[in-house]
Structures are given as structure tokens and as C-alpha cells.
Amino acid sequence: MVFFCAFASAQNDSIVSTVNDTLKVQLKYGLRVGGDIGKLVRSFVDDDYSGFEVSADYRLKPKLYLAGELGFEEKNTVTDYLDITSKGSYIKAGIDYNMYQNWLDMDNMIYTGFRLAASSFSHNLNSYNIYNTDQFWAPQYSVSEGRSFDGLTAVWAELILGIKAELFNNLYLGLNVQLKMSVTETEPDNFENVYIPGFHKTYDSSGIGVGYGYTISYRIPLYKKVKE
Amino acid sequence: MKKLSLLILLAILTAHTGCERDDICPGSTPTTPHLIIDVFDFENQESKKNIFNLVVAKGTESTILPGYAFESKNNLVLPLDTKANTTQYRLIKNAKVNDNGTPDDTSDDVIEGNYDVLTINYSREEIYVSRACGYKTIFQNVTLTIEDDGDNWILSQQALNPNQSVEDETTTHFNIYH
Numbered sequence: 001m002v003f004f005c006a007f008a009s010a011q012n013d014s015i016v017s018t019v020n021d022t023l024k025v026q027l028k029y030g031l032r033v034g035g036d037i038g039k040l041v042r043s044f045v046d047d048d049y050s051g052f053e054v055s056a057d058y059r060l061k062p063k064l065y066l067a068g069e070l071g072f073e074e075k076n077t078v079t080d081y082l083d084i085t086s087k088g089s090y091i092k093a094g095i096d097y098n099m100y101q102n103w104l105d106m107d108n109m110i111y112t113g114f115r116l117a118a119s120s121f122s123h124n125l126n127s128y129n130i131y132n133t134d135q136f137w138a139p140q141y142s143v144s145e146g147r148s149f150d151g152l153t154a155v156w157a158e159l160i161l162g163i164k165a166e167l168f169n170n171l172y173l174g175l176n177v178q179l180k181m182s183v184t185e186t187e188p189d190n191f192e193n194v195y196i197p198g199f200h201k202t203y204d205s206s207g208i209g210v211g212y213g214y215t216i217s218y219r220i221p222l223y224k225k226v227k228e
Numbered sequence: 229m230k231k232l233s234l235l236i237l238l239a240i241l242t243a244h245t246g247c248e249r250d251d252i253c254p255g256s257t258p259t260t261p262h263l264i265i266d267v268f269d270f271e272n273q274e275s276k277k278n279i280f281n282l283v284v285a286k287g288t289e290s291t292i293l294p295g296y297a298f299e300s301k302n303n304l305v306l307p308l309d310t311k312a313n314t315t316q317y318r319l320i321k322n323a324k325v326n327d328n329g330t331p332d333d334t335s336d337d338v339i340e341g342n343y344d345v346l347t348i349n350y351s352r353e354e355i356y357v358s359r360a361c362g363y364k365t366i367f368q369n370v371t372l373t374i375e376d377d378g379d380n381w382i383l384s385q386q387a388l389n390p391n392q393s394v395e396d397e398t399t400t401h402f403n404i405y406h
Contacts, residue, residue, distance in 0.1 A: 082359065143354075
């Protein structure tokens with residue numbers, strides 16, 4: 001607002017000729033840390049899910065951020081024939097690029113991001129029933145003693161589209177959607193990775209996964225630089 | 229950039245809705261297989277021969293296998309029990325219904341005819357199919373035994389392969405001769 005007034009008064013004063021030099025906007029640089037409140041809420045609401053994710057980004061250039069996430073998820077997948085608990089942790093690292101042209105010193109983002117992500121996880125097959133189209137000898141064989149598949153890993157790449165809005169000074173609310181492309185995963189013996197922590201549900205037809213995030217984050221300001 | 233963003237969003241949305249079919253096990257997916265038996269003429273072992281008025285019943289019970297009530301067949305497709313290592317059927321040739329003199333009352337009806345007891349022994353293995361279908365059972369070292377009752381109409385049987393397994397329904401597994 002001070003700049004507006006200065007600008008306005010400067011325009012009124014026709015003698016001053018170097019108007020542009022008075023408009024020096026400073027950008028904040030620092031480490032922004034946050035958590036996914038969407039996953040937190042879902043952990044309370046959804047009996048079959050618990051998970052949390054912390055995220056951080058660091059501003060490298062006015063529009064470029066180094067970004068990463070660290071998370072944990074546990075998910076039950078229950079169908080008529082399978083009852084599976086998948087759990088594990090994941091890490092994601094990459095960049096965010098702000099596509100939004102901010103007005104003066106405002107600091108909001110509409111961004112695209114790229115991540116490389118890896119997960120270490122396990123499944124517990126709690127129970128299963130044999131699938132049979134013919135029910136003449138029903139019920140079918142069912143197994144209820146657990147069987148575990150440990151030491152599994154997965155690597156994938158991720159495209160992110162999101163927004164981050166500064167609600168109060170240094171406090172941000174963010175929303176993003178993620179498109180994941182599987183690179184490699186350990187195939188369990190006589191089983192399948194139906195859910196990968198961080199990657200979420202897998203699909204038979206493709207190596208594509210989807211996700212969303214609802215984050216709150218706080219920027220720890222370290223230094224300021226003049227906006228060019 | 230705006231166009232690119234829209235494209236990505238569209239890709240995400242279609243990826244999500246396009247894959248819901250993963251939740252239903254499609255009928256075309258091979259799951260737990262049936263035992264397939266071809267029926268041949270004992271006198272002329274190259275030619276198929278119908279069994280007339282065939283009834284196939286479960287073990288020692290009177291439950292009739294659907295599709296096998298007084299039918300003419302030269303090909304049997306029998307489900308195997310996935311809970312046990314043995315499945316037993318009674319095959320009744322030229323079956324007749326004895327209504328015990330009460331044609332209107334079906335509760336005391338008895339199926340009569342020459343029956344042979346077919347015992348199928350096997351070992352089982354559970355194989356993962358998909359998230360929608362879960363696991364299927366395949367059967368290995370399958371053997372057919374026709375219990376000797378002194379009046380057998382099934383005269384012999386033969387597996388098509390050594391250590392016959394029943395893993396799919398693409399080919400016949402056994403031949404029987406009568």
C-alpha cells in the first residue's frame with residue numbers, strides 16, 4: 001500500500017522523472033515445511049486407512065523450488081475374495097515451478113512439479129477365498145491364516161499440479177493433484193502390489209497412479225532478495 | 229502452460245474412471261477350471277458316443293449337477309471341490325424316475341438306473357489371478373477312479389497326459405469309454 005501511495009503521489013508530482021526506481025519489491029526466501037491435513041483427516045474418518053505426510057520446499061530462484069515429501073501409509077484393501085493390509089513409507093524429491101505471476105510482493109503459487117519417488121513396503125494377506133464361477137461345491141476353499149510379503153520396493157515418477165495460497169504471513173494452504181507413472185516395483189511371488197504407499201492404488205491395465213494432497217505449510221524466512 | 233495443465237488434469241480424471249473395471253472379475257478371465265471328460269465308444273475307441281439319459285449327482289447325495297439331469301452327453305464338464313483333495317460323482321446311465329406310484333408327489337421320487345461312482349483325486353495349488361478375481365485353484369496329479377461295483381457301464385478311462393493336471397479349460401483332460 002505504501003508503494004501505491006508513493007506511486008500515486010509521485011505521479012501527481014510531475015517533476016519527479018525516475019518513477020520506476022521506487023518500485024523495489026522484495027521476495028522472501030526460506031524453507032517451507034508443512035503437513036498433509038487431508039491424509040490426517042482421512043486417517044480419522046476412514047477405518048481402512050491411516051497415513052501422514054510431511055513436506056518441505058526451498059526457494060532456489062524466484063519461480064523455482066526444490067521440493068520433497070516424506071510419508072507413511074497403511075491401507076486395507078478388502079474385496080469379496082481378498083483381504084489385504086499394505087503398509088510402508090515413501091520419499092519424494094524434485095522441483096516445483098511457479099507458473100503464476102504474482103502482484104507486487106504477494107507470494108501465491110499455481111505450480112507444476114516433478115518428483116522421483118520411492119517406497120519401501122509390505123503386504124499382509126489376512127485372508128482369501130478361492131474364486132470359482134461354479135458354486136456346485138460351495139463354499140470354496142478359504143484361507144484365514146495370514147501370509148506376509150515383505151521387503152518390497154517401488155520407484156515411480158510424478159507430475160504435480162497444484163496451488164499454494166498465503167493465508168497469513170508465511171502460512172500457506174495448498175491443494176495439489178498428482179499423476180504417477182510406475183518405473184519399477186518388486187513383484188511379490190504369487191501375489192500383486194494392489195496398493196503401494198505413496199503411489200496409492202495400482203491398476204491392472206496400466207502403471208498409472210493418482211493422488212491428491214491438501215497441505216498446510218509454514219515458511220521459515222531466511223533472507224530477502226529484490227524481485228527483478 | 230494453461231493448455232498443458234488442462235491436459236494433465238484430463239489425463240488424471242480419465243485414468244481414474246477408466247480403471248474401475250478392475251473391481252469386477254471378467255467372465256473371460258480363466259479362473260478355477262472344470263474337469264473336462266470326453267466320452268467315447270469302447271468298441272470303436274476313435275468315435276464319440278453319447279450317454280443317454282445321463283444324470284450326474286453329487287457324491288452320495290441326491291443333488292443333481294445343473295445341466296446334467298436326464299441329458300444326452302458325450303462331453304462332461306465337472307466342477308472340482310476346492311476344499312478337499314477328492315471329488316466324487318455318481319453317473320447314472322439311462323436314468324428313470326421312480327415316482328413310487330404317486331405321480332403328483334415329487335418328494336418321494338427316486339432316480340433309478342445303473343450308476344457308476346467316479347472318484348477324482350488330486351492335489352491343489354492356489355494361484356493369484358488379479359485383484360478382482362483373487363486366487364484360483366489349479367489341480368495337479370489328477371487321477372480318475374471308477375469304483376468297481378461288479379456292474380460298471382464305464383469300461384475304462386484314460387488321462388490325456390502323464391501326471392495329468394487340470395490348469396485350464398482349453399483342452400480335454402480325460403477320456404472315458406463305454
